[in-house]
Amino acid sequence: MVGVAAIIDQLSHLPPMPASVVQLSALLHRPEARMDEIERVVARDEALTLAVLKAANSARFGAPGRVFSLRESVIRLGIRRLFRIGVEAQSRAVLGRGAAGWGLERGALWAGALGGAVAAESLARRANGADTDLCYVGALLRDIGKLALEEALGAGYVDRILARMTEGASFSETEREAYGFDHAEIGALLVEAWGLPARVASIVRWHHHPPAEGAAADPTIDVVHAADAVAHWAGLGIGDDGLQERLDRRVRESLRLDRIVIEQEIARTWSTVVELEPAIASAHRKEHIA
Amino acid sequence: MGGISAVPARMTEGTGARIVVGVADARTSCDPAAELITFALGSCIGVTLFDPVARVGGMLHFMLPMSSLNPEKAAANPAMFGDTGIPALFHAVYALGARKERLVVCAAGGAELLSDDGQFRIGHRNRTLVRRIFWKNGVLLAAEETGGTISRTLVLSMAGGRVTIRNRSEERVLWSA
Secondary structure, rough: OHHHHHHHHHHHOOOOOOOHHHHHHHHHOOOOOOOHHHHHHOOOOHHHHHHHHHOOOHHHHHHOOOOOOOOHHHHHHHHHHHHHHHHHHHHHHHHOOOOOOOEEEOEEEHHHHHHHHHHHHHHHHHHOOOOHHHHHHHHHOOOOOHHHOOOHHHHHHHHHHHHHHHOOOOHHHHHHHHHHHHHHHHHHHHHHHOOOOOHHHHHHHHHOOOOOOOOOOOOOHHHHHHHHHHHHHHOOOOOOOOOOHHHHHHHHOOOOOHHHHHHHHHHHHHHHOOOOOOHHHHHHHHHHOO | OOOOOOOOOOEOOOOOOOOOHHHHEEEEEEEEEEEEEEEEOOOOEEEEEEEEOOOEEEEEEOEEOOOOOOHHHHHHHHEHHHHHHHHHHHHHHOOOOOOHOOEEEEEEEEEEEEEEEEEEEHHHHHHHHHHHHHHHOOEEEEEEOOOOOOEEEEEEEOOOOOEEEEEOEEEEEEEOO
């Protein structure tokens, strides 16, 4: 039996989370952090600086046509959104190459991540106490464990799980039965190893099985759980594990999701993803061409 | 598709040996060397049309059943919804010389989440829409593989209209002359 620690040890060839993002993550918990301190963290990372300037001057964050300096952008966006922008940039780089062993070719894993994040941002408005930016970040990273498992155990991992699937069991339940862990837990351990906030790791760990009570219960997890289903219904990030996960009834009720709401979220998620990254539609095409 | 009024057909004719049909997308082809392919159908449905005489084919990958959910999005992209995408696909292949009575029509996808306690059933609603729209218009499905919880990749070979479904390493022929 392969142990979790052995898998994490084998992940050295996955790019680490940039130091700037880890530093922003630490600053999230320091309300006294000064703007110039935050700006220095961003300025030391050229890629993050570009991403922040692009975001601050985009229609997405409500300021098309204006040009903001880095200082103005940092003030305008705030620490939580800066963290989110940093994670998004890194996720795109890491997830963009896909996880072929899961049937997620180049572009598909990232499309699923972005689709979940977009859906989570919208669904967060329906949950009392959900943190919108953490919903976004957690949804982006929720399936990072698929990539990690592919790196560590190869494409045969999915074959072995699919061969063990039984009627009514979900994919993640079968993973745990076969290995004692699932891709969500491996993803959470990777997020912890990167030094990101424990709450993000918790979202990743529980996104298929949101706890109803206890210390781990969190409306932010509920939102990401539902967003995962919305992304799949929008045709984003569907791999060889198919649709073999559940949508928790308690979550459906607490988010007041009915058919019309869900179908609107599906349509909106797809449209937003294509609008944010038109390359996803064309990339899907190109990457899949043999 | 006789009784259905035309909707703006934005289906474009694909070129090249492999023409990839994305989500909320449709493509047609007259190239006998080409194959139309759409990846990872989950609850979405893929519809293929092939006229063996005119050697014209088309494929649609729609996401949701009814355009009444968002007429604006449907106008911008009829392929997002079944009730606009299916007629648009038929009109697009007619425009290339296909005839309704010769068309071989297949469908795949419409899977469900393992359990959504019967509240949403997006795959089921998509499947029902396909059956209703074909029944109302006198179209017979030559073959279909729908439902379940799996992901399906759908391929239409323009050489002879063969339709196959791939799921991981397996390939099944859905329809062949």
